[in-house]
Amino acid sequence: xxxxxxxxxxxxxxxxxxxxxxxxxxxxxxxxxxxxxxxxxxxxxxxxxxxxxxxxxxxxxxxxxxxxxxxxxxxxxxxxxxxxxxxxxxxxxxxxxxxxxxxxxxxxxxxxxxxxxxxxxxxxxxxxxxxxxxxxxxxxxxxxxxxxxxxxxxxxxxxxxxxxxxxxxxxxxxxxxxxxxxxxxxxxxxxxxxxxxxxxxxxxxxxxxxxxxxxxxxxxxxxxxxxxxxxxxxxxxxxxxxxxxxxxxxxxxxxxxxxxxxxxxxxxxxxxxxxxxxxxxxxxxxxxxxxxxxxxxxxxxxxxxxxxxxxxxxxxxxxxxxxxxxxxxxxxxxxxxxxxxxxxxxxxxxxxxxxxxxxxxxxxxxxxxxxxxxxxxxxxxxxxxxxxxxxxxxxxxxxxxxxxxxxxxxxxxxxxxxxxxxxxxxxxxxxxxxxxxxxxxxxxxxxxxxxxxxxxxxxxxxxxxxxxxxxxxxxxxxxxx
Numbered sequence: 001x002x003x004x005x006x007x008x009x010x011x012x013x014x015x016x017x018x019x020x021x022x023x024x025x026x027x028x029x030x031x032x033x034x035x036x037x038x039x040x041x042x043x044x045x046x047x048x049x050x051x052x053x054x055x056x057x058x059x060x061x062x063x064x065x066x067x068x069x070x071x072x073x074x075x076x077x078x079x080x081x082x083x084x085x086x087x088x089x090x091x092x093x094x095x096x097x098x099x100x101x102x103x104x105x106x107x108x109x110x111x112x113x114x115x116x117x118x119x120x121x122x123x124x125x126x127x128x129x130x131x132x133x134x135x136x137x138x139x140x141x142x143x144x145x146x147x148x149x150x151x152x153x154x155x156x157x158x159x160x161x162x163x164x165x166x167x168x169x170x171x172x173x174x175x176x177x178x179x180x181x182x183x184x185x186x187x188x189x190x191x192x193x194x195x196x197x198x199x200x201x202x203x204x205x206x207x208x209x210x211x212x213x214x215x216x217x218x219x220x221x222x223x224x225x226x227x228x229x230x231x232x233x234x235x236x237x238x239x240x241x242x243x244x245x246x247x248x249x250x251x252x253x254x255x256x257x258x259x260x261x262x263x264x265x266x267x268x269x270x271x272x273x274x275x276x277x278x279x280x281x282x283x284x285x286x287x288x289x290x291x292x293x294x295x296x297x298x299x300x301x302x303x304x305x306x307x308x309x310x311x312x313x314x315x316x317x318x319x320x321x322x323x324x325x326x327x328x329x330x331x332x333x334x335x336x337x338x339x340x341x342x343x344x345x346x347x348x349x350x351x352x353x354x355x356x357x358x359x360x361x362x363x364x365x366x367x368x369x370x371x372x373x374x375x376x377x378x379x380x381x382x383x384x385x386x387x388x389x390x391x392x393x394x395x396x397x398x399x400x401x402x403x404x405x406x407x408x409x410x411x412x413x414x415x416x417x418x419x420x421x422x423x424x425x426x427x428x429x430x431x432x433x434x435x436x437x438x439x440x441x442x443x444x445x446x447x448x449x450x451x452x453x454x455x456x457x458x459x460x461x462x463x464x465x466x467x468x469x470x471x472x473x474x475x476x477x478x479x480x481x
Contacts, residue, residue: 047234048180048192053134053163054109055228057184058118058141058155060126061102106183106227107131107155108236110266112164114139114157117266118226119241119257120146123153131157134190145269149209151241152257152265153226165228168235170258171331173200173214181218181240181254183227193219202255203337207242212341213255214238220254229256238262264345278346279372281312282319283473284336290477294464295324296360302326303336306466307473317367320358321466322441322475327355343369392439392454392463394420399447400435408468412445413437430476431469438466 105122109115116131123129129141139157146153177197185191195218202213216229220240229238238256268275284303292300305323308315325333328342329352346352348371356363396418400410413435436444439453440463465476 043232044180044194047230047232048182050163050234051165051180051182051228051230052190052192054165055134055182055184055190056107056109056116057132057187057189058105058107058116058122058226059102059130059132060105060123061128061130062125104184104187104223105225106223106240108226108228108239109162109164110154112160112162114159114162115144115266115270116141116155116157117239117262118153118155119239120148120151120153121241122226123155124148129155131155132189133159133162145273145275147265147269147275149275150257150261150265151208152239152262152269154266154269165230165236166234167263168231168233168237168259170214170237170260173197173231173237173258175199178232179216179218179237180230180232181216181220181224181227181256182230183220183224183240185219185221185223187223191224195219198253200258201334201338203335205242205255207255210261210341210344211337212258212261213241214258216254216256217252218254219250221250224254235259261341261345276348277344277372278348278350278369279313280343280367280369281309281314283307284325284339285474286335287324288477291475294462294475294477295322295357297324297357301335302333302357303339304475306475313367313370317354317365319354319356319365319367322358324357325354326357326362329353330355344372395430397436397447397450404435408435408471410435410437410468412443413468414444414447414450430465430467433469435468436465437468437473438464440464441466 103122103126105118107116107118107122110117123141123143123146126143129143131139131141133139137159139159141155141157144154144156175197179195179197181193181195183191195216197214198217199215202215203211205211205213207213214229214237216238218229220243224240225242227240228236229240231237237259239259239262240254240256242255244251244253244255265275268277283306285306287295287297287300287302287304289300291297291304295304303325305314305319305321305325307321308319325339327333328339331342333339333342346369348369350369352367352369354365354367356365395416397414398417400413400415404415405411405413416430416432416434416436418432436450438444439450442449442453444450444453462477462480467474467476
């Protein structure tokens with residue numbers, strides 16, 4: 001399990017918190033009638049027992065090159081010796097040093113004929129994979145495919161009639177649901193821990209490209225990676241993948257890949273040998289308070305379209321810059337990361353209905369999802385529009401050169417060459433090198449356009465800039481003080 005650093009309390013504070021939590025839990029249990037406690041136990045035990053039968057232990061073997069070691073030979077470093085014998089000696093006697101590293105992890109039996117889903121980092125660069133079943137049978141595992149962007153991998157063993165966990169719908173999970181984490185922490189096979197779902201939709205954690213994690217306080221430790229997160233219906237709702245830790249061990253926060261994402265990736269790997277992701281063809285950003293006012297959004301959910309790729313599914317469907325996407329097939333869109341995951345999990349060729357707020361009017365747009373092109377790299381996180389006043393006074397611009405236009409794939413705009421550090425523009429986050437493309441939805445093609453549009457702005461009037469920074473295109477809402 002990859003280590004992740006997280007700010008934590010001191011050891012003394014943690015101990016105090018643990019004692020307080022234990023006291024609170026004891027008080028709660030004492031206040032519950034014994035019949036209820038028995039019912040809870042009766043509900044958990046069969047779920048744990050059934051789930052354990054589908055959890056496997058995965059041992060991966062990697063070879064690590066440590067360099068070479070040279071026998072100690074007198075005069076070997078002598079230039080005369082090396083001139084006549086050094087090259088031949090190096091070729092014959094330098095001994096490569098290798099170390100076989102063994103990694104431990106977990107996996108979930110996904111099909112009765114031997115397909116097993118696990119975490120990518122459990123089998124990454126493995127030369128040998130060994131799978132140990134709960135009934136003590138051992139099999140050689142074959143890697144079918146692996147996806148580092150979601151940390152999901154699929155391996156296959158030659159077996160049949162295996163017990164399978166039913167897939168749950170991770171989109172319906174709610175904070176507070178009781179869950180079980182099952183795996184092989186530290187090689188301790190068939191370990192079951194219990195907790196609740198602490199949060200859903202965790203993103204921007206920095207673990208993988210596509211993040212929509214389930215956060216849980218069920219104890220997860222090294223070796224749990226690739227194991228199951230199960231609800232009390234006995235359904236697989238997540239694949240355990242990472243923890244926040246400063247010690248390498250459990251500290252109360254663990255993450256699981258949602259079952260819907262894991263199932264989609266697994267299906268694609270089995271069917272195509274690679275992950276085929278859906279593609280919409282838009283650049284999007286988060287909705288801030290200022291942008292919500294500009295676009296008439298009722299709240300800060302959804303994803304704001306900042307650019308539409310020509311001839312993309314979005315372009316063909318008529319989506320426009322400035323559209324606020326609020327729902328995907330009736331499912332409310334939380335934020336750009338959520339939308340990105342929904343699109344990626346949708347098979348190409350699927351027709352979806354997007355709920356759109358355009359110029360403060362609600363409408364629906366039908367889009368046929370395409371296949372993500374190979375050249376589409378991992379998308380950078382959305383640029384946050386910085387709060388504060390924003391005025392064009394103190395901003396110096398220059399024409400967009402042909403080289404910059406070609407590099408940024410822009411047809412027009414003006415480049416910010418200087419920003420007065422004491423100006424509201426600097427406080428608002430406008431930077432040298434930003435390309436201003438629009439002011440109040442009016443195109444800025446030249447210095448003359450910039451002067452004309454900026455000169456017509458009222459001193460206290462809000463304005464909206466469309467800028468390109470690097471490869472990102474974003475809106476900046478301007479609110480004079």
